[in-house]
Amino acid sequence: MGKWIRPVIVGAVCLLACLSAQSQPYPNKPIRLIVPFPPAGTADIAARTVAQALSQGLGQQIIVDNRGGADGAIAGAAVIGSPADGYTLFFATTTALNAAPALHKTPPYDPLTAFTPISLVGKFGFFLMVHESVPAKNVAELLAYVRANPGKVNYGTGNGTSILSTAQFAAAEKLEMTHVPYKGDAPASADLIAGRIQVMIATLSAGVLPQINEGRLRVLATLLPSRSPLVPDAPTAAEAGMRGLTITPWGGLFGPAGLPNEVVDRVEREMQVVAARRDVREALDRIAFELQASTPQEMADLLSSQLQVWRRAVQELGIERN
Numbered sequence: 001m002g003k004w005i006r007p008v009i010v011g012a013v014c015l016l017a018c019l020s021a022q023s024q025p026y027p028n029k030p031i032r033l034i035v036p037f038p039p040a041g042t043a044d045i046a047a048r049t050v051a052q053a054l055s056q057g058l059g060q061q062i063i064v065d066n067r068g069g070a071d072g073a074i075a076g077a078a079v080i081g082s083p084a085d086g087y088t089l090f091f092a093t094t095t096a097l098n099a100a101p102a103l104h105k106t107p108p109y110d111p112l113t114a115f116t117p118i119s120l121v122g123k124f125g126f127f128l129m130v131h132e133s134v135p136a137k138n139v140a141e142l143l144a145y146v147r148a149n150p151g152k153v154n155y156g157t158g159n160g161t162s163i164l165s166t167a168q169f170a171a172a173e174k175l176e177m178t179h180v181p182y183k184g185d186a187p188a189s190a191d192l193i194a195g196r197i198q199v200m201i202a203t204l205s206a207g208v209l210p211q212i213n214e215g216r217l218r219v220l221a222t223l224l225p226s227r228s229p230l231v232p233d234a235p236t237a238a239e240a241g242m243r244g245l246t247i248t249p250w251g252g253l254f255g256p257a258g259l260p261n262e263v264v265d266r267v268e269r270e271m272q273v274v275a276a277r278r279d280v281r282e283a284l285d286r287i288a289f290e291l292q293a294s295t296p297q298e299m300a301d302l303l304s305s306q307l308q309v310w311r312r313a314v315q316e317l318g319i320e321r322n
Contacts, residue, residue, distance in 0.1 A: 026263050026266055027060045027087065027266075030061040031060055031061070031062045031086070032063050032065050032088045033051050033065065033091055034065045034067055034075045034078050034079055034089070034091065035047045035065065035075065035091045036072035036075035036090075036092070036096040037066065037068045037095075037158075037159070037184045038066055039066050040186040041184045041185040041203070042124060042185055042204065042205050042287050042288075042289060043124070043184075043185075044066060044186075045287050046091075046122065046251060047064055048064050049284055050091075050271075050274060050284075053280045054267070057274065058267070062089075068183045068184055069183050070100070071095055071104070072092070072093065072097070072159075073100045076092070076100065076111075076115075077108060079255070082256050084116070084259045084260070085263070086259060086260065086266075090253070090254040091121070091251060091252075092252055092253075093161075094160055094248070094251075095159040096111075097254075097307070098160060098247075098303075098310040099159070100160070101307065101310075101311075102313075102321075103160065103163070103314060103319065104321055104322060105321045105322065111303060111307065112303065115254040115256065116254060117303065118259075118264050118267050119253050119268045119294050119296065119299055120252045120292050120293060120294035120298065120299050121251045121253055121271070121291070121292070121293070122251055122275075122284065122291045123251070123289070124203050124288070124289055124290075125204065125222060125223070125224045125228055125230075126161060126162070126165065126201055126202060127201070127202065127204060127221070127223065128169075128199075128221045128237075128240075129202065129212075129218065129219050129220070130142060130198060130218050130220060131195050131217060132215060133195055134199065134218075136220065137218065138220055138235075139241060139242060140241070142220060143173055143175070146176070146199075147174075151177070151178060153177045153178065154179075154196070154197040154198055155177045155198070155199040155200060156182055156192060156197040156200045156202075157181050157201075158183070158186070158187065158188035158200075160310075161201075161247060161249040162185070162200065163181070164247055164313055165223065165247060166179075166200075167317050167319055168245055168313060168317065169201070169244060169245065172242075172244030180196075184205075185203050186205045188202060189205045189207065190207075192217065193208075193211050193216060201223070203287070204287055204288050205287075219234040220234065221236065221239070221240040223236075223237050223249070224236065224290075229285070230285075230286070230288055246309055246313060247309055248302070248306055248309075251289075252302075252303070253271060253299075254299075255267075268293075271293045272293045274293070275293035
């Protein structure tokens, strides 16, 4: 074989291999799922549970990539900067796509145009919790205690939902508390358990339930529409008389802007299958995450309506944007 023929043949084989890979149906390699929170929190656990189930339907491994900080904007920027080919997906939440645009003077992106909606994944259960040192066994007693100690009670927040829901609650009840922000529910919960903060509206992140069962933490109410089987004695916010709460803490699947329709359709179909799986639902019930799927348009509509709620609430509450 001539010296010039061998390189041509090798090049042709490589080209055919590349073309063959490109022509294979999506997906034909592992997928990265960016999560806008540190590991071990409720959002991370929910994302990993869903990712494992989705990977079975898609036939490819889904690798979770945690990018916490900046109200989810760091993760959002990573998604925006990725190719719109379906191999980078976003487990977006209220924090990343409602809080980040509403709480920043210069929004990091327009969530309505920077991403492609795929499907709702579910809704987070948030709970009003206090450290055992707080002498309150219900919301009314907490209100009385905070009013008797203005500025002396520290409350923590680990995400945008915590920030806005606590601000709405405090404004409605005219409470004066000191805000301590964290990059996620997991580190905030650790400080609540240690007593460095005394009050928190948050998800039930890893390690919290045992502390509740042992009495080190008390749940005074849930923001879910019905009582949670995890803490059945805790009333709903409506039952407890909590006022002013208007936000829905959701989680959903998105891609970068311009994601091909065939990719959106495939992932959405598999998400519908995952949402129907009893084992996945039961696993997520254990962290008070209500598994739900949706069409891309339904996800887009929820995003848009909640963005309006957030912007209006930030303005009405006079929350300082950073």
